[in-house]
Amino acid sequence: MTNMIQSAKDQVAALTEAAYERAAAAGSLPAGAEVRATIEIPKDTSHGDYASSFAMAGAKALRMAPRAIAQTIVDNLELEGSYFSRVEIAGPGFLNFTLGPKWYGDVLGAVEQEGATYGSGSGGAGKKVMVEFVSANPTGPMHMGNARGGVLGDTLANVLARDGWNVWKEFYVNDAGNQINKFARSIYARCMQLALGEDNYPFPEDGYHGEDVKELAQMFYVKHAYDFPGETSEEDWFAEMARFGLERNIPKMKADLNKYGIQYDQWFLESSLHDSGFVADTVRLLTEKGWTYEKDGALWLNTTELLKKKYMAEGKSQEQVDKLDLKDDVLRRANGFYTYFAADIAYHRNKFEERKFDLVINIWGADHHGHVARLQAALDGLGLDGSHRLVIVLMQLVNLLQDGKPVRMSKRTGKAIALHDLLDEISVDAARYYFNNRAATSPLDFDLDLAVRQDSENPVYYVQYAHARICSLIARLAEEDGAAVPAAGSVDAGVLTAPEELALMKSLAQYPEELHLAARDYDPSRVNRYLTALAGDFHRFYNACRLKGEESAVLSARLKLADTVRSVLANGLNLLGVTAPEKM
């Protein structure tokens, strides 16, 4: 749980504060002032490693010029035994601290000691979080958007677990409702076409046009060649066909995701909520609380009021709220069936109330964003505080490009590029890295022609190459020079003085901070950027500093440094579900 960046920042704050107290006691600065200084890492290393804004931030309270305050602080600083070797005043009054060997040595020691768990944090404090992702309709193969969502959810789950959350991964199977009905009707229509000839039976306009449905129908038709359609009613065929299709599609989805490196803790069936009466019970509960009304034979949720309440609680003014174009939602249709929305409310009630999750994170396509606030508000109405405990990560859609032109994706027209087709073209490593390479809020262009190329275009190779290079380097030094990677305690970090070496060690120290931010912001793409930067720092070090033939203290320290980088690269790639090859 060591975070050397935080340790250094804390120490800057403590040293500065102590210097101020000393100066105040000596009468060189007014006593009793509360100065809220920020401590940051300057972009330009000539400004030191950490900069405190104490002098500028305290100018008003201390009634002195920032530079004069800075000078007094410096005069009273005691760096002996600290992580820092030097402090300078610069610009408008920044206090620039420069790190010394003690800190660098501790970085190498921390990675050695924590190994595969290096970077762990306590942001989650052991609380239960569910990440629900992909949850694609089981009516057909998964497409590129699901591929992105899968990587995002799985990687986020890994990152959260590393930051101290107790993580549960779930796939919500929409095996009930209208889409399934459409699905069954589509299979039925294809079967009828097989029986009567394609032109003699109409295919429903809003049906699933894909080849996979034709294949299912073919299989079903062969199996029932002697009794289809027979005397059995359409409705009964629908039920049987839906079951037939789902029994084949769901295992296929599991297999595809498995190939992709994704395993869930649970596949939760929407139908179970209907069968157990939990949907009906949830709607009854909302009615009891006075949030529903009947109109045109349907039962409606007063979403308008719930949303207004939610927005006012979030600080919007009455005027702003009145301007919004809010609408109510149907929970139970006039035909007696519950809507998807009703089931979704019940499902989330189940997550919080039955299964006691502290936090629920759903990965949704951005086209569902209109649903976010209403679901949260409905949960608020049940007293479950959905506004704070349900987090929806909206993922912008994947634009599929071919020859630089967009390809329209739609499951109904059957033109989607399926996940399993994608994995026939590119490696799991490349796919997982590619889809996690951008924040969820950014649209992602997926160029088929580019992705298929297995050359260094893909940044995953840059990172993997660094790892392979280090493995090879260590093996070679062991074989030819009998040099083994030393323990951190026996390394003199003071001999590592090249800018490339210092930059590399600082990057290593940055890892726990990056993981924490990735977890805090639900943005696992940070890990990609970090690893790319770390690999770059290593490649620069490798070009600037030799190991072979150097005197033993230097060789030993550099070998340890390289091995430490190897460890962190493997650690990060593992979080991404990407392999860390020793050779490539």
Place this chain on the structure above:
RNA sequence: GCGGGUGUAGCUCAGUUGGAUAGAGUGACUGGCUACGAACCAGUAGGUCGGGGGUUCGAAUCCCUUCACCCGUACCA
């Protein structure tokens, strides 16, 4: 209309609680292996951070306003 997302180098994107001269990859151009893996590195060029106003010591970042593109606004899921 209303709501959400996005506007930063030719292209794809970073930019942390507001900090010092706005970064990286890629493309273009120029260099670097008889030395530990050249799937690598170094250098050059490329910017009114969509526009305008405001807040302050200081704004790509916060507030207001405006423009452009994408998405949503179902008794679909």
